[in-house]
Amino acid sequence: MDQYTLGLDPLPKKTRKEVFLEEMNQVVPWATLVALIAPFARGAHQALGGRPPFPIETMLRIHCLQLWWNLSDPAMEEELHERPLYRRFAGLDGAARMPDETTILRFRHLLEKHQLAPQVLAAINTGLAQQGLMLKTGTIVDATIIAAPSSTKNKAGERDPEMHQTKKGNQWHFGMKAHIGVDADSGLVHTVIGTAANVNDVTQAAGLLHGKEKHAWGDAGYQGVDKRQEMQGSKAKAKAKIKWHVAMRPGKRKALDANRELHKLLEKVERLKASVRAKVEHPFRVIKQQFGYAKLRYRGLQKNTARLTMLFALGNLWMARKRIMALQG
Template sequence: MTQLDLGLKLSTRRTRKREFLDEMRRVVPWLKLISLIEPHYPKGKTGRPPFPVATMLHIHFMQQWFGLSDAAMEEALYDVPLYREFAGLDGGITRLPDESTILRFRHLLEAHGLAEQILAVVNEILCAKGLLLKAGSAVDATLIPAPSSTKNGSGTRDPEMQSTQKGGNWYFGMKAHIGVDAESGLVHTVIGTAANVHDINAAEALLHGEEADVYADGGYQGIEKRCEGGSVRWHVAMRPGRRRKLDLSDRVDAIYDQIERLKAGVRAKVEHPFRGLKRQFGYTKTRYRGLKKNTDQITTLFALGNLWMARKALLTM
């Protein structure tokens, strides 16, 4: 029996995935991003005409939101009507983008450094709407594991990834360093490094230059000495071991503890983008080989994450 025989209208059911795509369709600045990509997009003067930039951009973003590889994205377009509808491929289209087409579009974005420009366009719009302020920043980094297996074509691990130790455990992969707006928690700067690069070495590069105060956890102890003479005030958390020794019955120690609580309340904003990256978008392991490719993907995810975190405010404007 078909859907019509049963009297069902499954294509119009308001599932969570459909709601999510409808919201993102409304908040992503499609026209600005398309105009950013079009100068670099092939014109297709011979052979089959290329798919529209809008179609490929919709597909590329669905890859990021749902953690799909190029091959998996191709199969999903055949299997999931909702994906074809979102990409504008449900109106008498006789062919769908294959794995190679999806791969070439991603390589186009990588070759022209468009991931950083996409983040810049998104943040420009958020600034114009008063959602991204520049009075203060918070900085932090998170480990992104990479496949450690050598069962691949080259027989080696990714040479640009490194190992580091955290909490008594060893990790192989990279780090995503971010600078976020201290008020809204929206990401304004992204840097990717090997996992063994200390957080403090990337700290200054995470500032946009207009902030007056910067908040960081205990891993950034000593950054004030590196930035002596700078125009920003660093508010770095006390090391946990030292804080545990505070005697809260002592008036001075109690004041120090309260200051740490206040700093932690601001610094916590930097955890929200990491939550979106790893839980909302399911990005828990690198997909490609090389820092550049993975950093581009992470930058795109943070740009989309900014829109996702600000979507309620954007939808009401």
């Protein structure tokens, strides 16, 4: 039997995308980020045949949409034409024209040229710290491999020369590594470093510390980090005082005897270390699963590191959104 609506439209239901964009619209400090970008954006879009440039906030919102749904520049242009939801979020609802893929690309290049991604991360983290969401008393360090296209079917006929392969377990991976320093209390990222995949994790540990922490945690790949040259000397006094809690090597831990009291205590210590280190995996999950960035889109470390830094900055806001909205009332 057909159902009659009596001329009434069905009740609207918010999709997950609508809820996501409403929450991010509330927690992203748009005014702060626009003020950060504005000095570098003057005259950046004058090559549009005399047409007025789009507002910086509009382009920033479009760039965020690209990051959240892992869209290329042409795909982003098409999405703006097809999705009213995206146009409303970018402030283009009812606009006479839409940014084309070249305009979107130029804005991305603007951020890359002036290395604004680390400044965006710092600005966002400053706001989080002012709200008491980052304590900076401890840091967890870790790295993850981001795969790069290994095909040589391109104009140059070769793979990206800045990417390398590395072996993890019994499997080879080609790409880069994203090294991050995470606040041990909140699990929010405060430092991002991009390297080729074959770079050893422990070599980047010193660069992942902000110098104000008293404790640092790392997995077994950071064994001997406190004895490295970059952690010693007068220039690294603050970092030299940090107490490191590094995981035991898997082979050594496997050899522990469960019947010996000392070995039982050592196993408990390792579990406590692991419980703290677990927080570092959440930002990686957000980047790879929530934002879908499981494979590199561009060639070169600089472009990909800038994209990853922006992703981790927005990921911090996503992870802390409930607490930020609660503080905003």
